[in-house]
Amino acid sequence: MFLYILVLTIIFIFGYIYLLDIRITNTWSKNGIPFYKGKFGLGYGWEFFTGDKPLFMIYDKIYKRHGNVPAIATRSFLNPVLILKDPENIQQITSGDFNAFSQRGTVVNGDVDLLADNILFMNGNRWKLTRQKFTPLFTSAKLRNMYYIMNQSAKDFVDLMAKIKLNEDNFNLLSTFCSAAVSAAVFGITTNSIMDSPLLEMAKKTFTPTFKSNLKFALANASNRLFNYLKIRLFSDHQDFFIGTMKKVLQARRESKVKTHDFADLCIEVQKNGKMRDVKTGYEIEPTDELMSAQAFFFFIAGVEPSAISMFFTLFELARNPNILKRVHDEIDEVFEKSEGEVTHEDIEKIEYLDRVIEEAMRRHPPISFLSRKCTQDTVLKVGNIPVHKGCIVQVPTYSIHHDPKYYPDPEIFNPDRFTEEAIRQRPHYTYMPFGLGNRMCLGMRYANLQVKTGLVHVMRHYTVQTDDLNTKVEYRKSPVQLKANNINFRFVRRLLN
Ligand code: HEM
Ligand SMILES: *[C@@H]1O[C@H](CO)[C@@H](O)[C@H](O)[C@H]1NC(C)=O
Ligand SMILES: *[C@@H]1O[C@H](CO)[C@@H](O)[C@H](O)[C@H]1NC(C)=O
Numbered sequence: 001m002f003l004y005i006l007v008l009t010i011i012f013i014f015g016y017i018y019l020l021d022i023r024i025t026n027t028w029s030k031n032g033i034p035f036y037k038g039k040f041g042l043g044y045g046w047e048f049f050t051g052d053k054p055l056f057m058i059y060d061k062i063y064k065r066h067g068n069v070p071a072i073a074t075r076s077f078l079n080p081v082l083i084l085k086d087p088e089n090i091q092q093i094t095s096g097d098f099n100a101f102s103q104r105g106t107v108v109n110g111d112v113d114l115l116a117d118n119i120l121f122m123n124g125n126r127w128k129l130t131r132q133k134f135t136p137l138f139t140s141a142k143l144r145n146m147y148y149i150m151n152q153s154a155k156d157f158v159d160l161m162a163k164i165k166l167n168e169d170n171f172n173l174l175s176t177f178c179s180a181a182v183s184a185a186v187f188g189i190t191t192n193s194i195m196d197s198p199l200l201e202m203a204k205k206t207f208t209p210t211f212k213s214n215l216k217f218a219l220a221n222a223s224n225r226l227f228n229y230l231k232i233r234l235f236s237d238h239q240d241f242f243i244g245t246m247k248k249v250l251q252a253r254r255e256s257k258v259k260t261h262d263f264a265d266l267c268i269e270v271q272k273n274g275k276m277r278d279v280k281t282g283y284e285i286e287p288t289d290e291l292m293s294a295q296a297f298f299f300f301i302a303g304v305e306p307s308a309i310s311m312f313f314t315l316f317e318l319a320r321n322p323n324i325l326k327r328v329h330d331e332i333d334e335v336f337e338k339s340e341g342e343v344t345h346e347d348i349e350k351i352e353y354l355d356r357v358i359e360e361a362m363r364r365h366p367p368i369s370f371l372s373r374k375c376t377q378d379t380v381l382k383v384g385n386i387p388v389h390k391g392c393i394v395q396v397p398t399y400s401i402h403h404d405p406k407y408y409p410d411p412e413i414f415n416p417d418r419f420t421e422e423a424i425r426q427r428p429h430y431t432y433m434p435f436g437l438g439n440r441m442c443l444g445m446r447y448a449n450l451q452v453k454t455g456l457v458h459v460m461r462h463y464t465v466q467t468d469d470l471n472t473k474v475e476y477r478k479s480p481v482q483l484k485a486n487n488i489n490f491r492f493v494r495r496l497l498n
Helices: 002-029 045-050 055-065 087-096 124-138 140-163 170-187 199-206 211-222 224-229 236-255 263-272 289-320 322-338 345-350 353-364 398-402 421-426 445-462
Strands: 071-076 079-084 371-374 379-381 386-388 393-396 463-466 491-494
Touching: 002 386, 045 055, 045 071, 055 071, 055 079, 055 398, 079 087, 087 371, 087 379, 087 393, 124 140, 124 263, 124 289, 140 170, 140 345, 140 445, 170 199, 170 236, 170 263, 170 289, 170 445, 199 236, 211 224, 236 263, 236 289, 263 289, 289 322, 289 353, 289 445, 289 463, 322 345, 322 353, 322 445, 322 463, 345 445, 353 445, 445 463
Parallel strands: 079 393
Antiparallel strands: 071 079, 371 393, 379 386, 463 491
16 A cells, blocks of 8 residues: 555656656747756756755856856756846846746745744735835944944954964854854843853854754745645744843833944834835834844844855955965054054945955855745746746856856956956946845845954954965855855964064
């Protein structure tokens, strides 16, 4: 009996794949779009599931295999997937034809999973209104007011570095800095050093994957319907503590006269304006403490790891490139000497070469290795005249585009001059996307840049970096989206300043 069911199931699955295959290959092959079948016809799904390569490296193989085409069709198990190559189509799905691609395709149960009810996971009117109301919280004026927190965070971090044993796990050390800095930016500075914040422990635990959390994410991925039906909460373990903390902070802010300019403070301003309302659609949301907590939570899930990855690879590439390292040190030292140790927000903004170094590090090693959009209404991509059906997942292979010699000659070479104004002008648009593109682009980009840069400026004032991996080809660890290295490292060495 069991065997009978098993055989039927297998026949059914392969039959389904076969039919789907015909549908997909027919519509797409007519337009000259190659189809990547992968193992057992399951696209790259099987390869990713059973192999040890990160997803973006599988995309990269597919991207390189097919030369001059606007896109490659494939699937992840049964889901049709389109991998884009052409920048104009990338423009179309991220901005031009946004209505058909307004979602990323990740699922959460926002009604019960309170912390997941944030801009990163929301969709439709709810996303639009919330993003609209929170965008003004990330202007340069707001960030300038917040700078004192980043300055303090960077100094506390350098103080900590002087006290501990360095170079045991530098990625972990940088994540600790990013968690602490984000905690301070969201909840304010509550302890003598931000590194002593009681929230730090929680922040670190939240993002250490456990068997249970992996299982939940896997189910969210495998079957949206089942995941919704079971009302699974991805972030339930942290919900009470996180919301409780935020409620206390918000209450304290309501009673206090002092403006602290951190995110909690800004949430109070949003709440003061009463119900959030979209004038066009009439859609309304009550800005409750819970909703504010969920937005605060996106700083942690969307912000901490990619910032740490960006710092890690910037330092690693500096260690590998002594000439560039020297120029960065000179630039930073000049600022410190002029300002007698007191680096202001304006000083940070004036440090230009380091910007280019960070940009180039995020080209070579984009912390978020690809972008995702889900098609929600049938449409046609302009270049190649490619029909895309509702339900299809469209991927923008950030890593591969960042390494396409058409846009970046000698892509393996680390060269910050790719980001001079002149060089940027000469490149086609939509070929650089560490923070994504279009309407759903990273909301925290400016915040992240300032935090990463301020951290690096203070660290590089006191430390230099060295590596034994001068010519090692970087290998990346298997991970769904984020990019982490397997086989390379660098060490901090204290500088002798007089
Ligand atoms: C170096 C650090 C960071 C990198 C590389 C990064 C990158 C990204 C990328 C690639 C996306 C997807 C964009 C798309 O689909 O087009 C994204 C979305 C987002 N990021 Fe970041 N991010 C960083 C830091 C942060 C920080 C610190 C915050 C919080 C303050 C943040 C908040 C968000 C939010 C809210 C979204 C979702 C936007 C939406 O769906 O409307 N990010 N980020
Ligand atoms: C930066 O931090 C130092 C040490 O905590 C403080 O003395 C200085 O005033 C801060 N500067 C700014 C611009 O916030
Ligand atoms: C599931 O994960 C695969 C790769 O792991 C990804 O390509 C696909 O878009 C995901 N599907 C959903 C529905 O999230």
